Amino acid sequence: MRRARIIYNPTSGREQMKKDLPYILDRMEQNGYETSAHMTKAEGCAKSEARRAALDGFDVIIAAGGDGTIFEVVNGIADLEYRPKLGLIPSGTTNDMARALGISDVGIEGVCDVLCGDYSQPVDIGKVGDKYFINIAAGGKLTELTYDTPSRLKTMMGQLAYYLKGFEKLRDLHPQKVRVEYDDEVFEGEIMLFLVANTNSVGGFEKLLPEAKYNDGKFDVILIKKTNLAELMKIGTQALNAEHLNHERVMYVKASRVKIEVEGDMQLNLDGEHGGELPCEFFNLHHHIEMFSPKIK
Numbered sequence: 001m002r003r004a005r006i007i008y009n010p011t012s013g014r015e016q017m018k019k020d021l022p023y024i025l026d027r028m029e030q031n032g033y034e035t036s037a038h039m040t041k042a043e044g045c046a047k048s049e050a051r052r053a054a055l056d057g058f059d060v061i062i063a064a065g066g067d068g069t070i071f072e073v074v075n076g077i078a079d080l081e082y083r084p085k086l087g088l089i090p091s092g093t094t095n096d097m098a099r100a101l102g103i104s105d106v107g108i109e110g111v112c113d114v115l116c117g118d119y120s121q122p123v124d125i126g127k128v129g130d131k132y133f134i135n136i137a138a139g140g141k142l143t144e145l146t147y148d149t150p151s152r153l154k155t156m157m158g159q160l161a162y163y164l165k166g167f168e169k170l171r172d173l174h175p176q177k178v179r180v181e182y183d184d185e186v187f188e189g190e191i192m193l194f195l196v197a198n199t200n201s202v203g204g205f206e207k208l209l210p211e212a213k214y215n216d217g218k219f220d221v222i223l224i225k226k227t228n229l230a231e232l233m234k235i236g237t238q239a240l241n242a243e244h245l246n247h248e249r250v251m252y253v254k255a256s257r258v259k260i261e262v263e264g265d266m267q268l269n270l271d272g273e274h275g276g277e278l279p280c281e282f283f284n285l286h287h288h289i290e291m292f293s294p295k296i297k
Contacts, residue, residue, distance in 0.1 A: 002060065004028055005053040006037040007046050007073055008089070009065030017064050017091045020108045024064075024089065031116035033060070040069070050076030053084065060085045060292075062115065066092015067135060071271035074125060078132040078288065087115045087292045094272070096135045099206055100199035100214055101293045119295040122287035123214045124198055128280045133270040134214075134289075136202050137282055140193025140224075140266065141173050175226035177263040182221060182255035190226035196258050196282050197221070207242035217286035221258055223251040256284040 006024065008017050021037060028035040038049045046063070050073040053061050061084045063073040070088060077083045089111050090098035098104040103111055126133045175190035195202060197220045200212040212220040224235065227249045238244040245252045259281040268275040 001034045002032060003058045004033040004035045004060040004062060004087075005049075005058045006035065006062045006064055006089075007040065007049050007053075007069070008037060009040050009046070009069045009091070012065040012069060012092045017089070020089075020091075023108060024112060027112040027116055040065070044072065046072035047076040050074075051080070054080050054082060057082075058084050060087055060115075062087035062089060064089035064091060066090070067094060067096050067272045068092070070097055070134060071273055074134050074289065075132050078125060078127070078285075083289055085120055085290045085292065089115075094201075094204040096199060096201040096204065096271075097214075099201035099204070100135070101291070103294065106294075114292050114294055117292070117295070120290050120292045121215065121296070123289055123291050124217060125285050125288045126196065126198055126219065127283045127285055128268070128270070128275065131270060131275055132285075133198070133275070135197070135199050135271050136269070137196040137275070138194060138202075138269040139260070139262075139278055140176075140191070173229065173232070176266060178223075179261045180223065181257075181259040182253055183257055185253070185255075187223065187251065192224040192227060192232060194224070194260065195220075195222040198284075205239060208239050208244075210242045215287065217284055218254040218256055219258060219282065219284055221251075221253050221255055225249045225251060256286075258282045 008021065010018050025035050025037065040046045046069050050061055054077045061073060061077070063070040063086065069092070073086065088098055088101065088103065090104050095104045103114055123134070126137055128137060173192060175192055177190050180187040197209050197212050199214045200206055200209050202208045209220045209222065224232065231249060235244050235247050235250060238247060244250055261279040266278045268278060268280060
């Protein structure tokens, strides 16, 4: 009998996972899995439990929570020789990876249909230093709001909590001088922020990088060059309709390796979590993890 381990965050989103767990366990058992669950209790808990489950030979690990939960699970198994298949139950605030996979709004029945199906596909992940990310790496003051927003506020207010925190960050925005190496090219100049993305969904915006694919071996990289607040707001508005990539202050490239050096201090955001500070170098690990997803038609 196949074994599945569900690692779930009881506080993510609006705490719906605690209500859905009995149904999920029953569906998995009916599909031939010996299924158990682990409730996370503190930062790093999902990472250590995912690693333990992989080393114990589980066939499937299911990350149930937001992007922070899947970030920890990926970091728990990414450097292992044996990596179980990965499933995802989205119950967070933005659920970017779930949006990219097409399971963010199918309901718990639809998610269980995917987990109980036989279809999976290899996906890329990013590596930076000794950390990994599956969706996004970013830097610049505005990108810090995901880990600066209190978890209780996110539980109560959802996506609105990020918008409120974003307005606070606007007054701190200022350009910083960087040197960016991407594959065999170099950019030097001042930027407001950067994004190194593995999927088309960033912060819940699915048109920010409309051509991004999670299995093509390439990152989609955006640099917002030095600009004023009014122009930055204009770029943000254009991004709602995927019109921002042609803006003169936006640089967009694809690359499998990206190295960024910065003058001054810049924090690194990995899948919405604090990932340290720059400088850093990003590598795309092509087809590194196998994930359950809806069958490609």
